[in-house]
Amino acid sequence: MTVGDDAAHRVHARLDVLLAERGMTLVDLSEKVGLSVVNLSVLKNDRAKAIRFSTLTAICDALDCTVGDLLEIRGGP
Template sequence: MGPRAADEEETGIHCRLDELLEERGMTLTRLSELVGMSIVNLSVLKNDRARAIRFSTLTAICDALDCTVGELLVRSD
């Protein structure tokens, strides 16, 4: 593993937000409205750039997408 900045470290966790949105025909804008989170912050999750997520946010996203935490977040290694 080459030198990386701390904020670029891989966590081994993949967020399947893009796939779940597509499966449900939902836009990031609509999810933003449902969960009360900015599109920018949801995009960070969607693009696997997030380093942390609040349990309340995780619950709101799972409720809005009618999915489980295990469907949204998976091990990528």
Template sequence: MPVDDPHRVRCRLDELLADRDLTLTALAEQVGVSVVNLSILKNNRAKAVRFSTLTAICDALDCSIGDLFEVIPA
């Protein structure tokens, strides 16, 4: 099966931040990742993400990876 370009994985970081009344800047400080890199992820422009970054985001937001990402149906 060929890889879709663009991919169908959507990041729900914006929604999770809003639900927790948290800013991207505050999350960046907690996670230790730059605001620019989190913004790229939040705006669904990321091509890859490290497992350590995912773990840190999920820990900071008290969520699972399934809460953070969804696959859009074809």
């Protein structure tokens, strides 16, 4: 597998879980971090191919979590 292969993409966002635990919606999070609901939805539904560190920081600040709480690696090599 190479870096560009879709099969190599094993990082998954746990945004749906974190939002549910906090009783928040994507709209609530969107207002807190200044990102569109559409962009957050892409991340929430595991369709994101990349994410900026500034976006990670803003989401983690808004949800009071760490990057490790937000992202996980599934499966093995």
